[in-house]
Amino acid sequence: MSQAPRKPPQRQEAAEPEAGAEEAEEEEEEEEDGELAALAGYGDGAESDGDAGSGGDEAFLDFNDPFSTEVKPRILLMGLRRSGKSSIQKVVFHKMSPNETLFLESTNKICREEVSNSSFVNFQIWDFPGQIDFFDPTFDYEMIFRGTGALIFVIDSQDDYMEALARLHLTVTRAYKVNPDINFEIFIHKVDGLSDDHKIETQRDIHQRTNDDLADAGLEKIHLSFYLTSIYDHSIFEAFSKVVQKLIPQLPTLENLLNIFISNSGIEKAFLFDVVSKIYIATDSTPVDMQTYELCCDMIDVVIDISCIYGLKDDGAGTPYDKESTAIIKLNNTTVLYLKEVTKFLALVCFVREESFERKGLIDYNFHCFRKAIHEVFEVRMKVVKSRKHQNHMQKIKRATPNGTPRVPL
Numbered sequence: 001m002s003q004a005p006r007k008p009p010q011r012q013e014a015a016e017p018e019a020g021a022e023e024a025e026e027e028e029e030e031e032e033d034g035e036l037a038a039l040a041g042y043g044d045g046a047e048s049d050g051d052a053g054s055g056g057d058e059a060f061l062d063f064n065d066p067f068s069t070e071v072k073p074r075i076l077l078m079g080l081r082r083s084g085k086s087s088i089q090k091v092v093f094h095k096m097s098p099n100e101t102l103f104l105e106s107t108n109k110i111c112r113e114e115v116s117n118s119s120f121v122n123f124q125i126w127d128f129p130g131q132i133d134f135f136d137p138t139f140d141y142e143m144i145f146r147g148t149g150a151l152i153f154v155i156d157s158q159d160d161y162m163e164a165l166a167r168l169h170l171t172v173t174r175a176y177k178v179n180p181d182i183n184f185e186i187f188i189h190k191v192d193g194l195s196d197d198h199k200i201e202t203q204r205d206i207h208q209r210t211n212d213d214l215a216d217a218g219l220e221k222i223h224l225s226f227y228l229t230s231i232y233d234h235s236i237f238e239a240f241s242k243v244v245q246k247l248i249p250q251l252p253t254l255e256n257l258l259n260i261f262i263s264n265s266g267i268e269k270a271f272l273f274d275v276v277s278k279i280y281i282a283t284d285s286t287p288v289d290m291q292t293y294e295l296c297c298d299m300i301d302v303v304i305d306i307s308c309i310y311g312l313k314d315d316g317a318g319t320p321y322d323k324e325s326t327a328i329i330k331l332n333n334t335t336v337l338y339l340k341e342v343t344k345f346l347a348l349v350c351f352v353r354e355e356s357f358e359r360k361g362l363i364d365y366n367f368h369c370f371r372k373a374i375h376e377v378f379e380v381r382m383k384v385v386k387s388r389k390h391q392n393h394m395q396k397i398k399r400a401t402p403n404g405t406p407r408v409p410l
């Protein structure tokens with residue numbers, strides 16, 4: 001099993017080049033162009049196995065689009081320098097080992113990550129360099145916040161966090177004014193260095209101070225969610241899962257489907273995983289136990305690793321995860337872990353008691369119905385997205401030129 005909790009090694013400071021707001025702005029413009037280009041090309045890329053509902057356009061989650069249907073909602077990663085933003089992104093989405101993050105250089109420009117082509121989850125992460133002053137008048141922060149679904153603010157819990165809290169307050173109040181629908185997610189990060197008591201005390205203190213500051217500013221209606229995270233265990237994946245779940249409009253439907261599936265199959269617990277990131281996008285309504293979640297993550301690692309070694313063709317063709325992907329792992333505590341492919345990007349991982357697993361035929365039949373229902377949920381969503389895109393396109397065509405004449409005869 002590859003994800004056993006690791007001990008954090010000693011920190012090592014890297015050089016921190018400065019970057020001005022101008023540079024950030026230029027970057028920002030490029031980002032917008034790239035964004036639209038990426039959108040235009042989206043769906044006709046690598047995914048072409050013709051399995052409607054399980055690949056490319058068919059299987060993505062297009063989150064609420066408060067700004068426009070053409071700009072994908074973003075997840076912003078913000079925080080002071082060296083708080084751990086790039087590490088989080090690399091560990092969660094690039095399978096970087098936590099120890100390797102010691103050698104990450106300080107980010108000196110906004111990095112945008114598209115999490116849509118390799119993963120079921122369709123969103124962007126904007127990793128902001130800690131030193132960037134995006135409230136500089138030349139920096140168009142309104143444009144950034146307008147298209148944002150969630151703002152993750154990372155606080156280094158091993159450091160003095162007073163400056164981070166001031167920055168957090170400023171960021172949240174500005175962002176809220178531009179877009180009150182943003183979910184504010186606060187990662188109290190690097191908690192691997194704190195004792196259990198210290199963790200709780202730090203969370204309580206940060207919670208109290210931030211909410212007091214908001215109340216003083218008359219903004220107590222802003223809701224902040226807090227998570228204790230570390231890249232050295234699964235807490236960062238769990239926190240990210242919760243952040244992403246809030247952006248999935250179909251979540252209640254997925255949860256209902258999972259509830260029906262487990263109750264009719266004698267299953268203890270089931271997670272719907274995004275295979276690439278190991279974020280679980282939904283689970284049934286029984287409480288999530290961290291150890292169970294960790295075992296599921298380990299199982300995905302095992303399946304993908306073995307598949308990479310033995311599942312690809314001699315010339316390296318094929319993918320380590322496809323329609324045939326399935327795995328059964330029997331643990332020594334009478335529990336069985338059962339993994340099955342749901343879509344090109346999603347896997348269902350279940351915890352089943354050995355005696356219930358004897359009725360595997362029933363589980364497989366119910367799974368077949370569950371899989372079909374999931375595909376239907378996203379087919380409906382796809383139809384809505386496509387018709388909205390079509391409407392937008394028509395509106396653009398009809399839009400009048402500056403002298404008032406239509407671009408094409410109406």
Ligand SMILES: Nc1nc2c(ncn2[C@@H]2O[C@H](COP(=O)(O)OP(=O)(O)OP(=O)(O)O)[C@@H](O)[C@H]2O)c(=O)[nH]1
Pocket residue numbers: 008011012016079080081082083084085086087088098100101102103104105106107108128129130131189190191192193229230231232
């Ligand atoms: N102990 C511990 N260290 C961490 C954790 N996450 C990140 N780090 C370390 O924190 C340091 C800074 O991490 P970065 O990811 O470069 O921080 P950043 O916020 O992106 O920094 P800037 O690019 O300067 O804004 C690195 O040495 C990481 O190894 C964590 O969960 N625990």
